[in-house]
Amino acid sequence: MTDKKVPLVEVKGLKKYFPINKGVLQRKVGDVKAVDDVSFTIYKGETLGIVGESGSGKSTLGRMVLKLIDATEGEIIFNEQNFAKIKNSEVRKLRRDMQMVFQDPYASLNPRMSIGELLEEPLLVHKTISSKEGRKEKAFELLEKVGLPREAYSKYPHEFSGGQRQRIGIARALSTNPEFIIGDEPVSALDVSVQSQVLNLMQDLQKEFDLTYMFIAHDLSVVKHISDRVAVMYLGRIVEIADKDILYKKPLHPYTQALISAVPSTDVTIKREKVALTGELPSPANPPKGCAFHTRCPHVHDRCKVERPILTQQGEGQMTACHLYTTEAAAAKAE
Numbered sequence: 001m002t003d004k005k006v007p008l009v010e011v012k013g014l015k016k017y018f019p020i021n022k023g024v025l026q027r028k029v030g031d032v033k034a035v036d037d038v039s040f041t042i043y044k045g046e047t048l049g050i051v052g053e054s055g056s057g058k059s060t061l062g063r064m065v066l067k068l069i070d071a072t073e074g075e076i077i078f079n080e081q082n083f084a085k086i087k088n089s090e091v092r093k094l095r096r097d098m099q100m101v102f103q104d105p106y107a108s109l110n111p112r113m114s115i116g117e118l119l120e121e122p123l124l125v126h127k128t129i130s131s132k133e134g135r136k137e138k139a140f141e142l143l144e145k146v147g148l149p150r151e152a153y154s155k156y157p158h159e160f161s162g163g164q165r166q167r168i169g170i171a172r173a174l175s176t177n178p179e180f181i182i183g184d185e186p187v188s189a190l191d192v193s194v195q196s197q198v199l200n201l202m203q204d205l206q207k208e209f210d211l212t213y214m215f216i217a218h219d220l221s222v223v224k225h226i227s228d229r230v231a232v233m234y235l236g237r238i239v240e241i242a243d244k245d246i247l248y249k250k251p252l253h254p255y256t257q258a259l260i261s262a263v264p265s266t267d268v269t270i271k272r273e274k275v276a277l278t279g280e281l282p283s284p285a286n287p288p289k290g291c292a293f294h295t296r297c298p299h300v301h302d303r304c305k306v307e308r309p310i311l312t313q314q315g316e317g318q319m320t321a322c323h324l325y326t327t328e329a330a331a332a333k334a335e
Ligand code: SF4
Pocket: 253, 254, 255, 291, 292, 293, 294, 295, 297, 298, 299, 300, 301, 304, 309, 321, 322, 323, 324
């Protein structure tokens, strides 16, 4: 990443509520707050890791940022363009600049299409290359970039291993020359040995093509490898966001501390006690009052059960949402 930070993606107060309807008349009785007031910036050339358990809202967040689903509230600004204000005709151009690599490459690749067809399809849809020959050449070039042989062009997805299929998914995402790629758990379905190969490939491609990544994972050890900064999500909210090195050395939020204590450390100078998380993740349809983490937090105190902590700066490069680090006066001022 370059020294000068230029914002590429700005997310402000983003919410996604799914209505809960009940009864014969399907009356709305509440909302599942999948994403609830999330704000962050992703700078050009960086990788922002987004980590959380299943049900934390991280995938819904990724889909909103790519405009695959609409937000209930809030703003997304991409390259200074506000999603809420762009015309439908401009959405296609936006789709070209923003791509996604999915968790399950087999489900995301049409099994009836050859690899050549899969790689050329986005070029046809976006009218990027008009000649058949040009598209074929581009497909060969993409295969080479992701470390697959030319022979792969006429084969079908089922003829490849999971890791190779993910390489094809990455090649397809790259075909439109995007600036921004969201990886939605792109290595979660792969063996550990293959995971690092795919992560290394993504890092090499990031350097070569000046890509910016948002990398979603449920596992902090995966995002550690690839991220510059990491945001930790819990029940639809960001509870901590920090530069990677700071977060792994000095996590502040008790939830981050618990997640990190489960990651084996290769640094012998860092001694961590294992923090066991008790209880299940509460339902986003009925989140606990106050701090949503209070039902599982080893440091819970009275204030946590009534007052929701807000994300506040805790020194350079780190923000956390926890009453252990805020005074009531600071919280009132921030509101
Ligand atoms: Fe734990 Fe309270 Fe901090 Fe929430 S606000 S993480 S319950 S100490």
